[in-house]
Amino acid sequence: xxxxxxxxxxxxxxxxxxxxxxxxxxxxxxxxxxxxxxxxxxxxxxxxxxxxxxxxxxxxxxxxxxxxxxxxxxxxxxxxxxxxxxxxxxxxxxxxxxxxxxxxxxxxxxxxxxxxxxxxxxxxxxxxxxxxxxxxxxxxxxxxxxxxxxxxxxxxxxxxxxxxxxxxxxxxxxxxxxxxxxxxxxxxxxxxxxxxxxxxxxxxxxxxxxxxxxxxxxxxxxxxxxxxxxxxxxxxxxxxxxxxxxxxxxxxxxxxxxxxxxxxxxxxxxxxxxxxxxxxxxxxxxxxxxxxxxxxxxxxxxxxxxxxxxxxxxxxxxxxxxxxxxxxxxxxxxxxxxxxxx
Numbered sequence: 273x274x275x276x277x278x279x280x281x282x283x284x285x286x287x288x289x290x291x292x293x294x295x296x297x298x299x300x301x302x303x304x305x306x307x308x309x310x311x312x313x314x315x316x317x318x319x320x321x322x323x324x325x326x327x328x329x330x331x332x333x334x335x336x337x338x339x340x341x342x343x344x345x346x347x348x349x350x351x352x353x354x355x356x357x358x359x360x361x362x363x364x365x366x367x368x369x370x371x372x373x374x375x376x377x378x379x380x381x382x383x384x385x386x387x388x389x390x391x392x393x394x395x396x397x398x399x400x401x402x403x404x405x406x407x408x409x410x411x412x413x414x415x416x417x418x419x420x421x422x423x424x425x426x427x428x429x430x431x432x433x434x435x436x437x438x439x440x441x442x443x444x445x446x447x448x449x450x451x452x453x454x455x456x457x458x459x460x461x462x463x464x465x466x467x468x469x470x471x472x473x474x475x476x477x478x479x480x481x482x483x484x485x486x487x488x489x490x491x492x493x494x495x496x497x498x499x500x501x502x503x504x505x506x507x508x509x510x511x512x513x514x515x516x517x518x519x520x521x522x523x524x525x526x527x528x529x530x531x532x533x534x535x536x537x538x539x540x541x542x543x544x545x546x547x548x549x550x551x552x553x554x555x556x557x558x559x560x561x562x563x564x565x566x567x568x569x570x571x572x573x574x575x576x577x578x579x580x581x582x583x584x585x586x587x588x589x590x591x592x593x594x595x596x597x598x599x600x601x602x603x604x605x606x607x608x609x610x611x612x613x614x
Contacts (some may be wrong), residue, residue: 275610276537277560278550278592282333282604284324289317289604292581292596293349297356298396298581299535299587301444308587309356311337311373314595314602315347317503318431323373324602333604340371342378354396362389368403370415375495380417385409393438395447402449402461402474404435410451412463412474421473429476431455436503437489439512443496448513449474450499452487458501460513478516482509489530498553500540502528508542510553522551529581536589543580548594548605564603 293315297308310326312334321340326333337522345364355362358379359371368382387406394401401413408431411423417485423430427585429474440463441448453520458480465472485504492499499511508522508531526544533540543548550559564578579605580603592605 275559276607277610278548278562278605279608280422280564280603281606282477283564284334284602284604285600286322286324286336286422286602287314287316287318287320287600289319289346289600290581290597291316291600294582294584294593294595294602295350295352295359296584296586296591296593297352298354298442301354301397309467311356312584312586312593313350313352313359313552314593315350315361316600317346317441318600319343319345319347319363321347321350321359321371323359324377335592338373339375340369340376340378342369342381343367345388348462349392351392351394353394353399360394360401362392362403364388366405368392368401368417380415382413382417382419384413384419384422390435391437391451393440393449395440395449395463396442397444398447400440400447402438402440402451402463404431404438404451408433408435408453410435410438410461410474423470423474428473429459429479431459432459436487439491441492441496443492446496448477448492448496450490450501450513452490452501452503454486456483456485456503457481457489458483458490458499458509458511460499460516460588465471478513480509480511480516480518482518482521483507488528491531491533493533494535497531500531502531502542506544508540510540512585517594520556522556524549529579530583532583532585534589535585535587539567541583541585541592543583543594545579548580548583548592562605564601 325337343363349362424456431453461474487503530543578598
């Protein structure tokens, strides 16, 4: 019986600093919608974002089509609009930027955070933008760079430490976001407006607790029903978003830097300081544990061994993009069927 696993397809070099984030076009909303463009993006501590053109040739999987330059410090986060025409970035320079991918220009700079911006997210249908920062706040923006709300007080349910990751639910018609922080808490936010009042402050729906260390990443399943989080304690927590209940834990065995659901399979993927782990959520079994082959005989000095910092699936769920620290590479993994044991 054939089983699915991951196989290294390509190793891409283009950055001169750690790769901090990767982003790929979102799945089409409608069945008759055009296929997403053959690109993906990588952000880096070299202060740039690279737009990669995917050609998927035997000798070359992708090439750097364009670099987005303008941030004055590390670029920590990146996401794409639903049509993949624009990219949104967040940087340690304290700003967000909206980029036109056609010509690589920065169309808008978002100024308001007082410290490093660690995470940005955009609702693909409403174009609402959320950002999180080391200033402990979450800010809500429109696409022209106007800050419409700032969640920074106990009365609003604000985080009490660095806001490390924010994600919108990908479920169509839903206006829900999740955030996580170094305060060890995952928060679920209702971002929907009331009646004809337009934009309002995101309303805290739930606090999801249980982690014992700071959090690096949070994500929502394609159907909007599940939330997964991970960080310092090396354990991935799964929560049900309908009622804000903790469902179960998956031990990762090392600090978790990123978690992401597959768009087409019932899989959850985690990037840790040791490896990349993929679980089948139905059986809770490990589908694959992968490490870069070239580090198999690497130095015993942990500080020199590359590790995965960021993950993103392509829209088909057959390609996993992984950004790495230390060697500044993007590794492209493909889902492939192999013969299983009877």
